[in-house]
Amino acid sequence: MDLAIVNSFSRLGYGSFGTIFVSEGRGGVVVKQVQDPANAAVLDKEHRDLKQLYEVVSAGGSPSFFSLPRPHGFFQDYWTFAREADLPRTFDIGLPPHAMYVMQRIWPVPATLTERMI
Numbered sequence: 186m187d188l189a190i191v192n193s194f195s196r197l198g199y200g201s202f203g204t205i206f207v208s209e210g211r212g213g214v215v216v217k218q219v220q221d222p223a224n225a226a227v228l229d230k231e232h233r234d235l236k237q238l239y240e241v242v243s244a245g246g247s248p249s250f251f252s253l254p255r256p257h258g259f260f261q262d263y264w265t266f267a268r269e270a271d272l273p274r275t276f277d278i279g280l281p282p283h284a285m286y287v288m289q290r291i292w293p294v295p296a297t298l299t300e301r302m303i
Contacts (some may be wrong), residue, residue: 218285226285232286
């Protein structure tokens with residue numbers, strides 16, 4: 186995973202289970218992170234389920250209008266993520282140290298395109 190062009194993350198939303206961060210810049214990734222470290226196993230299962238669904242849909246061979254985010258990996262903490270993403274040890278992108286998984290960012294369909302479809 187190469188996040189060399191990601192310089193920071195912004196919080197997109199949060200709830201009692203976790204927080205969603207999106208990358209700034211052209212990196213195109215989303216991070217889902219648990220609020221409570223005790224929920225790491227639940228988040229890991231969610232990541233494995235997404236990975237399995239992505240592999241099944243991708244192997245189907247039929248093109249689809251809708252995209253599933255490609256899962257990049259599950260990480261027990263921020264520093265494991267930083268090491269795998271090849272971020273400098275001194276580079277802090279502002280994420281808490283809790284368990285997380287990283288996935289491809291899916292961009293919304295432009296309004297001009299959806300207006301033509303309706």
